[in-house]
Amino acid sequence: MIVTGYAQDLELATQLADTADAITTDRFRALDLAVSRKPDRTPVTDADTAVEDALRAVLADRRPGDRIAGEERGGTTGDGRTWVIDPIDGTKNFLRGVPAWATLIALVDGGVPVVGMVSAPLLGRRWWAATGSGAWCRDTAGTRRISVSAVGDLADAYLSTTHLGSWTEHHSREAYLALTDACWENRAFGDFWSHCLVAEGAIDIAAEAIVNPWDVAAVQVLVTEAGGRFGDLNGGDRFDGGSALSTNGLLHDAALDVLRH
Missing domain, CATH: 3.30.540.10 (Fructose-1,6-Bisphosphatase, subunit A, domain 1)
Known part of the structure; x- marks a missing residue:
């Protein structure tokens, strides 16, 4: 290491x-x-x-x-x-x-x-x-260095979020659903796990309409050290912006563009 x-x-x-x-x-x-x-x-x-x-x-x-x-x-x-x-x-x-x-x-x-x-x-x-x-991960298979995926098109992307209702209250449910429609597959692994899976390259985008700093400070450095990009839904590369978007980096601007409409 x-x-x-x-x-x-x-x-x-x-x-x-x-x-x-x-x-x-x-x-x-x-x-x-x-x-x-x-x-x-x-x-x-x-x-x-x-x-x-x-x-x-x-x-x-x-x-x-x-x-x-x-x-x-x-x-x-x-x-x-x-x-x-x-x-x-x-x-x-x-x-x-x-x-x-x-x-x-x-x-x-x-x-x-x-x-x-x-x-x-x-x-x-x-x-x-x-x-x-x-960025590193340890599981039953041992310890390994991890990195984000190389998916470069939203149509091929795997997306995850947390509680869907939070989008209605804190951002735009319609915007999130538009992102799901633009992506290949979606799930709601939720909370920390979505962002960790982005860092592993298992999924490509994780988005949350509302977060607190303690929810995402740790995953910001994890995702960025894995080669991805982390920020808020306004496009700021910060953990204290009140929302969160983790991507493999290649998809970040495209995901933000959908979520802003």
């Missing part, structure tokens, strides 16, 4: 993911799982808060000078270094017993994600990347 200036941070992100996996796998399908709702009506479980608290404790010890921003305990990114944490991305899946969920950990430096770690223990998969080191 290529070593960069963020090698030690990537090693720490691996340890954080191990800590998170130990908590989430223990609480998955637990009969006493406590579930509540946040003000935006999204669910949160005791596992979400336990993971974030555990990761914050490790970071306070190992990186006391860094900021922390998490889904459950708050915080913002700044000009320096900030660890951005989504303790369980796919909480609705987690609480319903669906194994498609993950812990997302990113290091943002100067407003740009430079380390990304996505760990989905019940899928048996983990993805990671750091600026200049490429």
Whole structure:
């Protein structure tokens, strides 16, 4: 594996993911799982808060000078270094017993994600990347470097999103359906998984009408290090624009053009 200036941070992100996996796998399908709702009506479980608290404790010890921003305990990114944490991305899946969920950990430096770690223990998969080191995946077949697809035409593209209803509320359902019509195939793998599959080259486009920074900071560096392009639906190459579009790069402008109409 290529070593960069963020090698030690990537090693720490691996340890954080191990800590998170130990908590989430223990609480998955637990009969006493406590579930509540946040003000935006999204669910949160005791596992979400336990993971974030555990990761914050490790970071306070190992990186006391860094900021922390998490889904459950708050915080913002700044000009320096900030660890951005989504303790369980796919909480609705987690609480319903669906194994498609993950812990997302990113290091943002100067407003740009430079380390990304996505760990989905019940899928048996983990993805990671750091600026200049490429994108990687580990599964039952072992560890391998990953890269985006070479599909160059929307008519041949495989597209994924999350909840279709979010397009009605936050962007344009008609625009998304126009993109599905322009593509060869579509699914709704949802959340982190769609973007990770783009990085792997398994699918070609992942689009979400609404996201928070902690939902996508880790996948931005993963997709870009895999040779793709990540940004928001307005065309900005950023993780904090409130929406998300991952592509193999070749299809990015074409997908944006459809979604803007």
